[in-house]
Amino acid sequence: MSLPREFRSDNAAPAHPAVMAAILAANEGSAGAYGADKWTTRVQDWIKAEFGEQAEAFLVWNGTGANVTALRATTRPWQSVITSVHAHINVDECGAPELLAGVKLVDIPSDNGKLDPAAVAAAASRGVGFEHHVQPGVMSISQSTEYGTVYTVEELVTLVDTAHRHGLLVHVDGARLANAAAAIGASLGDISAAAGVDILSLGFTKNGAVSAEAVVVLEPSLAPPLKYIRKQTTQLASKMRYLAAQFVAMAEGELWLANARRANAMARRLADGLRGVPGLRITQSVDANAVFAMLPEGMAERLWQQGFNFYVWDDATGEVRLMTSWATAVEDVDDLVAAVRRET
Amino acid sequence: MSLPREFRSDNAAPAHPAVMAAILAANEGSAGAYGADKWTTRVQDWIKAEFGEQAEAFLVWNGTGANVTALRATTRPWQSVITSVHAHINVDECGAPELLAGVKLVDIPSDNGKLDPAAVAAAASRGVGFEHHVQPGVMSISQSTEYGTVYTVEELVTLVDTAHRHGLLVHVDGARLANAAAAIGASLGDISAAAGVDILSLGFTKNGAVSAEAVVVLEPSLAPPLKYIRKQTTQLASKMRYLAAQFVAMAEGELWLANARRANAMARRLADGLRGVPGLRITQSVDANAVFAMLPEGMAERLWQQGFNFYVWDDATGEVRLMTSWATAVEDVDDLVAAVRRET
Amino acid sequence: MSLPREFRSDNAAPAHPAVMAAILAANEGSAGAYGADKWTTRVQDWIKAEFGEQAEAFLVWNGTGANVTALRATTRPWQSVITSVHAHINVDECGAPELLAGVKLVDIPSDNGKLDPAAVAAAASRGVGFEHHVQPGVMSISQSTEYGTVYTVEELVTLVDTAHRHGLLVHVDGARLANAAAAIGASLGDISAAAGVDILSLGFTKNGAVSAEAVVVLEPSLAPPLKYIRKQTTQLASKMRYLAAQFVAMAEGELWLANARRANAMARRLADGLRGVPGLRITQSVDANAVFAMLPEGMAERLWQQGFNFYVWDDATGEVRLMTSWATAVEDVDDLVAAVRRET
């Protein structure tokens, strides 16, 4: 049997060779611990170039760490985080936000992973000033979303303005921000700082790093306690140069963009190939690097048997998620399309 | 000016080339996320070989993450953690144990970083069953300690037995367990599992890894919830193979031992060189890879000016810490000794 | 203008004279603090008589305290509490369960405040063993519910069995358990211990006490840490005799039942009077001591002007809640009915 063809997760991809090279290059001599090193300094410079002079990055290892740190920085425990019912912070972090920030997550139904401004406004208006209810504190959105959809700049600005008008801070879970930026031809700053976002979880792990995420503080008044929050959230790296080196590699020649474009292109290619297959329905707009689909009865099993790896996203409906990454091979995409068409 | 000669921290050292090579070697093709990869499986095998069949490892990134995960697994929030006043969990984790586990740390005075069994027994006897007081839950010790001292196997067994007799679970903060094992010629298992320790933070970051720690569960009844606790503590790596690869490299040919021996030898060489210098007093037994000393008035400043990096450990007394690592150069040690003797 | 006629809340009612008399009677001489008094002993005896020999009560001041204590006793922070979207713990405790227990509340839609066994089974089956998801830990239901509806014994048994089969513990928020018992002619034990409930928040404040709630542990293995949990949740009363005396008064001659019957009867009388009023719709089954209704346009305002106190329950729909208590006057009910009919 051939090697598995990988559509499970962008987390299953290896790191990009340039990232590896940067890690190796950072492995020379001694360096100050906890960020007192030249690589971390270079990351800060790049962050300011991308997000503006007021921006400050706090490097961490993973998305849960970034999200929890960001939420702790923007809430007090009697506040709530308004978010999509599908949000990673709501579903896939084993309750870390509730435990570490003490907050309640108020989830809003969503068909495509995006939040509707009217629903945010309604949620942000409930119970304000009423001591029995959690107080609306933050709106947290994912860009791109867990459904592979992307907010346009206009949608984003409308949403951020709605949140701000209701006194909410705005957090973006950007575990796949690069894919979103690539999708709509915007810069990373265009879809965060420029749109008024207050704090950002910026993730490069899925986009070709080993493990490299950051909390990017865009609203400067939030920055002073960040270093303590990161440390107390268990996310302060001692040998931080190796985290920083990954960001340096991603910044170099906009590797982040090339990787994201490639991942997105593979998803589009896959979606294009699948469209028109009888009994197969693509269920979400393929904006970034995921294809969600309903497969004909029994097809998932047959594809698994042929060595295609992917997940059933929704046990109730059988909807599957086909995820591409910077490392997805064109042949694997084409093979999957061919297999689907063969099995129909 | 020459390069700085590094005695600040074993965290300032680079990673060992073999660790780098292992990370690079792991960077091939796709791999299951979150530990469903062959490197993590190999780590589990090695863990069982070192610590016994009942042992189970949960890989994490850093010491704070390992310690908090271990304490959450062994306590309920109304319990206390009995530990040295100098313990890393008490001093250097920005209150993470209190926030994440909800517990109170009950600190015991100690001259050399080690706990005295009688003091543990006394602390473990206070307030038992009295609802106003936190209930003694865990004894946490560091091996080697924050003062570079090492418990002998006999000391360890006595302490563990004392703790168990008083109904405490036993946690070892082994951020430098390798240095302790090397110091007394024991295996990693001898000074943990065999001594009755229930849960262990096993750290390789300071000993030549990039970032590689583990919670090793030795008392099997503690294992079932560990995976949820690790995740919720923000310490679950998606691309875990790169964490695991570092352990694999450390296990290979007992690199962990060679590195620790080298670090310890450098500390002994430094201590031997410094002994007898007028006005200089080595304040702690140099068991592992640290030399604590009182320097003659003004010497610290003069050494810093000459490019030797090290910390004042205790602002009140001026006591300094001189830390060696696997990467410390013999010449740097000898230069430091020479500089001290010259400046006396 | 006459005095306001009170339909806002059973919290607005005074305490029953017999409760006051018991508090006064307890005010003699010194008594052991923190429950070491004869009144608390009498409460324990009564609890065992009502709920069985294995039952143990921990007196507290309020419902939030009882609920949080009970949830802390039955969960670990990576677990979830499956409950109705309308549950008091979900809506009206300012996020106290999330902060103090660290848990996530998983809310289930419900039209009438009751949980559907199938929905519980589905929620209890999601993500089990999957480390990214909170793990189902407890089902929490309210009896009577926030909508004044009451589970029959049969419904309750089915629900409890469903929960137990899925490995959940069962908590009942019994802030109005007396009203439920009175409604269906069951004993307090019939609708808790006998149905297999594991832990109960038993509330008498709304039923004629000043401030008297209890966590009643029905599953004995949950009892040992309860005293620490209560203390740490800030709910341990020093002069506990005054809390206990209120329970003693409630137990005496089954005052709790008489009060609950009276409150329920007032709600029925009100509902009977309102039925058939054009444009007025009673929206929930009037099982206990609340009437939920949609009033004709503008009627709420006109009733308020005439001195009737009540709340709009749902701002979106205008649905109102008319609450009765042990102290509701027949004339007030009849006046309200008359006013409604006059204003139609």
Add this chain to the structure above:
Amino acid sequence: MSLPREFRSDNAAPAHPAVMAAILAANEGSAGAYGADKWTTRVQDWIKAEFGEQAEAFLVWNGTGANVTALRATTRPWQSVITSVHAHINVDECGAPELLAGVKLVDIPSDNGKLDPAAVAAAASRGVGFEHHVQPGVMSISQSTEYGTVYTVEELVTLVDTAHRHGLLVHVDGARLANAAAAIGASLGDISAAAGVDILSLGFTKNGAVSAEAVVVLEPSLAPPLKYIRKQTTQLASKMRYLAAQFVAMAEGELWLANARRANAMARRLADGLRGVPGLRITQSVDANAVFAMLPEGMAERLWQQGFNFYVWDDATGEVRLMTSWATAVEDVDDLVAAVRRET
């Protein structure tokens, strides 16, 4: 055998008849829940009269609730609370501050329960700005202290100024503030608001109430979130009128002062009677309503046998605490003195 003569705790005393009368008087008709009642309004007026126009009171049931609420209002979880090693918040609240506020308590040794300004300054200077260490946030002192000692106004002002100069907020645990005020002939405001204290736990339970404490916010910028913090800390009373009525009774004719004077006078009478007894040593200054003493060998047991109730405070030394209250009978004091002298 006669009734026990009570020197265990001021918590063992009954409530003052005037407090009972006020509770009874409040039991008329309906009243707004959660503080929307006229008794609570009257308490606010009295608070402003005692502590200044800027002061605001949040009524709660017990000292743990008041202290935790106050600490949550003045800290973030990465901060520390600097306090005496003997402080109630450090010893006798089962770790509630750590769990609910997430903070670390940094305890300072003290012979008499009072904090030394130099020690506070030193603790407040450690680790500032260093991300590994908890950041000094609040100084919490008890007035009167757990050892029955009282800060003079001058001592208090010096301490508060020291704390403020180091950027700390100041919390006073005033579970026995009345006893302190009575002891030094100061008003309640003199030893709190006027001295610069930021937030106060004001306790009347031990001074003749049933259960009546308050968080008094003196620094107005701390007030806005207090109502949410109180609710989330489980300390919001639904039928608040009964809490408020107790404060009203205490304020009326300065009952709080009369009660405190009486309790203090009984302690002085007891101390005067015990002084000079061979082998008996009064170990603390008897400023308020407690006498701490070392008794001759075996005397404690003999006194218990004769029906005198009191606690051994320190198991290690055998030091006992003899506590008086507003209700302590002169004859009981004289009987105790006589018994001691007889047993010598």
